[in-house]
Amino acid sequence: MRASLIQIAVDEGEPVNSRRSRVASLVREVSARDGSDLVVLPELWTTGAFAYESFAEEAEPLEGPTYEAMAKAASDAGVWLHAGSVPERAASDGALYNTSLVFSPEGELAAAYRKIHRFGFDKGEAVLMAAGSQLVTVRTPATTLGLATCYDLRFPELFRGLVDAGAEMFVVPAGWPERRREHWRLLARARAVEDQVYVLACGTGGTHAGVPQAGHSVVVDPWGEVLAEAGDGEEVLTVDLDPAKVAATREQFPALKDRLLGQAPPPRA
Ligand SMILES: NC(=O)CCC(=O)C(=O)O
Numbered sequence: 438m439r440a441s442l443i444q445i446a447v448d449e450g451e452p453v454n455s456r457r458s459r460v461a462s463l464v465r466e467v468s469a470r471d472g473s474d475l476v477v478l479p480e481l482w483t484t485g486a487f488a489y490e491s492f493a494e495e496a497e498p499l500e501g502p503t504y505e506a507m508a509k510a511a512s513d514a515g516v517w518l519h520a521g522s523v524p525e526r527a528a529s530d531g532a533l534y535n536t537s538l539v540f541s542p543e544g545e546l547a548a549a550y551r552k553i554h555r556f557g558f559d560k561g562e563a564v565l566m567a568a569g570s571q572l573v574t575v576r577t578p579a580t581t582l583g584l585a586t587c588y589d590l591r592f593p594e595l596f597r598g599l600v601d602a603g604a605e606m607f608v609v610p611a612g613w614p615e616r617r618r619e620h621w622r623l624l625a626r627a628r629a630v631e632d633q634v635y636v637l638a639c640g641t642g643g644t645h646a647g648v649p650q651a652g653h654s655v656v657v658d659p660w661g662e663v664l665a666e667a668g669d670g671e672e673v674l675t676v677d678l679d680p681a682k683v684a685a686t687r688e689q690f691p692a693l694k695d696r697l698l699g700q701a702p703p704p705r706a
Contacts, residue, residue, distance in 0.1 A: 438475065438677070438679070439471065439474050439675060439676070439677050439678070440474065440476075440477065440637055440678055441471050441477070442476075442637060442639040442665075442673070442676075443460070443478055443479075443673050444641065444652055444654040444674070445479055445641055446642040447479075447485040447643045447645050447650065448643040448644060449485065453484065454502075456482065456483060457503060457506050460478065460510075461506045464511070464518060467675070468514035468515070468516045471673075475577070475637075476511075476519070478519065478639060479641045480521055480522045480612040480640075482641060483503055484524060485641070485648075486556075486641070487612065487645060487646040488645050488646045489557075489646070492565050492566070493533065496525065496533055497523055499527075499528070499536065499538075503523045504520075504523070507538060508540050508544040508545075508546070511540035511543075512540075512544030517540070518539070518540045519539050519610065521639070522535050532566075533567060534552070535551065535569075536552070537549065537610060539582070547575050547577075549573070550584035551567075551570075552566075552568070552587070552589060553568055553592075553595060554568070554589045555588070556587065572599055572602055576603075580605045581602075581604050582607075583599030583600070583606065583608070584607075584608060585609050586609065586611065587609070590611070590624045590625065590628065591624060596632050597632065605634055605635065605680060606680070607632070607634055607635070607636045609625070609636065609637065609638040610639050611640040612640065612650065613640050613641075614648050614649065614651055615649040615650060617651070618652075622653060622666075625638040625655050629661050633683060633686045633687045633690070633692070633693060634683055635656070635678055635680075636656070638654060638655050638656075642667075642669050642672070643671070649669075652667055653667055653669065654672070655674075658682060659686040
């Protein structure tokens with residue numbers, strides 16, 4: 438299985454419509470050039486994850502312009518496409534969500550994941566957006582993807598939930614800032630090692646809303662080895678993955694079997 442992560446540079450000088458068509462073209466070009474089975478884009482690449490004032494302005498219904506452009510790009514390219522996330526204005530409750538979209542090679546929506554942990558504490562995304570409440574996995578012919586977004590990476594219990602739901606590959610779009618780049622690199626490897634899965638973590642480059650982005654999209658294997666890592670500009674990482682390595686790693690080093698599943702945690706001394 439071949440995966441390509443497209444680390445987009447999100448700079449505010451580029452209008453959202455131009456970036457949307459540019460990214461759709463990139464999905465087609467990269468898939469054709471590299472023979473990718475799965476293409477991954479970052480979090481909130483239309484606005485930038487820190488461009489809080491643009492969220493409401495650029496919000497889209499689920500089946501909005503980004504959905505349409507990405508569904509078409511996936512079917513034109515014939516790839517599974519994790520299209521990163523969009524600021525979604527929900528038809529049901531009018532709330533704003535940070536929603537990831539995954540399309541099948543036929544251009545059908547395979548899954549939508551609303552980010553559960555919103556970043557910003559008492560400002561930014563944490564107050565502007567509503568929280569998702571459901572774990573989402575996607576069964577593809579090659580593997581089962583577990584979905585998470587950016588700040589979610591700091592919450593290992595979410596990923597354990599995805600493992601229990603059958604995930605073998607975590608796909609994590611992000612808009613992580615340069616200032617905490619080492620947290621990003623560390624946490625991506627930690628999630629891979631503790632859950633014995635592949636981690637495909639795709640961030641943004643560039644600077645928006647005055648926040649330089651970390652870049653450093655990374656692919657980690659179930660043993661914690663970094664298979665590929667980007668720099669801080671716009672860049673494509675293409676990597677061959679062996680889904681069977683997940684089961685092999687879990688058999689060779691069966692630490693997941695030692696979890697205290699269904700038991701209360703040990704009492705305090
Ligand atoms: N967009 C985000 O979720 C940013 C997360 C972040 O900056 C951090 O966890 O640190």
